[in-house]
Amino acid sequence: MMSPGPINGEHPIPHHPIRSARIVGDDGEESVVATVYCPLKERSTTVPECESCHRFHALHFDAASRTTSVVCHSGPASRGEERADPLRGVGRPVNPEAPLADIMTRDVVCVRPEVTVDEITALLVRHGISGMPVVDAEGKPVGMVSRADVLRAAQERGDTEESERLTLRRDEVAPLDIEQGFHVYEPVETTARDIMTPVVLQMHESASIRQAASLMAYEGVHRLPVTSDDGKVVGILSALDVLRWFGRSCGYLIPPARKRA
Template structure:
């Protein structure tokens, strides 16, 4: 790792985002962090050699861990407003990456349905994006899809039951846009994608409700089930 020229001192802890991809042959994990300088999700392998990186600061009890970073994000200019335009709400100013679930369980199209059912039960999830080898979305699989397939149906893969009309959100999309998309389409979750098109998170209706309650001063638990039902 290159030597840093920053003064000694602890930087910020960047939460490592993980995309766990279950396929028929194997399960693999892709890791990324939200880079403060570039304001985007960046693969962990590209982050660690950065001059601002102080390396992984893993707490043995934490999952998936953190990267200590001395980098600073660019100053954000207030959006231009025409005279008489209302001020943007907090939901318009807050990106969806601030509330999304950062540990995502995904499946591949060739995963047998029986293994998908077992994965949903084991991990307590209500849906999962279907992705290719690079982590780019191809569709989405929900509990409803699995129930429709029938618990006793032999054979079949995720490709047979997944919805191919997958709705995604860019990582910088405002919370207001996420809420409008989920409400308009009548869905419970949407994958969040980075600039390269890879899934970097997932936002659910519960994530948005939790954020709304926190803005109203409600004390909410710090953790919640991944990809909540």
Template sequence: MTTLGPIDGEHPIPHHAIRSARIFGGDGGESEVATVYCPLKERSATVTECESCRRFHALHFDAPSRKTSVVCHSGHATSDTESADPLAGVSEHVNPAAPLAGIMTRDVICVRPEVPVDEIAALLVRHEISGMPVVDADGKPVGMVSRADVIRAAHERGDTEESERVTLHPADVVPLDIEQGFYVYEPVKVTARDVMTPVVVQLHESATIRQAAALMAYEGVHRLPVVSDDGRVVGILSSLDVLRWFGRSCGYLIPPTRKRG
């Protein structure tokens, strides 16, 4: 039976944060995929799969952060949930071999390739982010779209929306009372597919922070989609996430409340 509430005791049971990938489609529809990283299987699993595991204990809802996590007897003494204590997780020595699953953004906003650029701009503003993965029907990344891509598209489009010429046949439409030389045009929508970076640099959720830092520096990117064994997006890592982790590991107080890009 699934229960909600804190788990207290002398030896607290590990909590594993539930990650959420929200995918927006071109038809205005929205879907959400919730997963959790299993430290024993070393892969992502659905919450339903966790509940059927003999090690499953409960679902824990943290009221201050409004986050839900899976509590299970995994045998690990550490938790991948953020603590309210800003000093929590600070070690004497920086450990670059730590898994990036502990510092990545777990609630990811994704879009399908057919989503118009105007809607992407609205999502970036609404969620206060600077970029997002573009995913296919299976939730696998096919590109990345950033705020710079949206601004560049708006600049190239100018004040008027690009249009394409449409050939009309008398049998298709009601006759129009227009003079010879006039034509009917339909606007051409610029979509994520048109402006995204199609080459996706990504990492598996079991990768380490040092691998992520090296890859981001080598490729010159500020964000990486994090994928599971089946290639689906389960998180996103930004350069700010890495810097925040490094600062905390060095003993500096950095609040966890700021929005991530």
């Protein structure tokens, strides 16, 4: 579908990108929660709810960036233009009050606390990221796990796996034919819960870039989960996201983040 352009000299209709939170469970299954930020309500909403609004115009797919946006009559075109084309903005002054909904990474990968370190390692490599939020059953952040946490766990584990003793009743058959006096031990897998940072610094999607950048610098963190009104993760802000936003605001053409297949 083509994006609506200027009509009779009017501004283009604003575009609002659809965000997706991919939550990986301990069984390896992914669930995807799609939302869109409404600048009028100043909160996230589901795509079906957005489509039922009288301001809704269409869904637009951009082949170059492979992103889908909601096109609606929701506000000033200037804000929508920044969403529709992140490379535009040459000559515009840096706006420290820009909301995180416009700047954050909109496709965020999350894991449940029960996901193993091996699966976390695979996700980090597959998606080309260095960290991800750990969320509960409702999609609310309970911790952060990073590449450094994975490496630290591997170093502490060394060549041996932590194990737990397996006790059998007399009427049970032992998995191995072992002699009296020997015991069977099963390896205990390390999970996100074991290695994550349990204290979560997070910000609401309507918070400004100056607030987020100040918090990240003060706390010395490289990423922040971005949450909606109900506390669920709808995006993530990384230090690179802040640098991309600053470069674009200064007039430089910065390409979108590269994604690995």
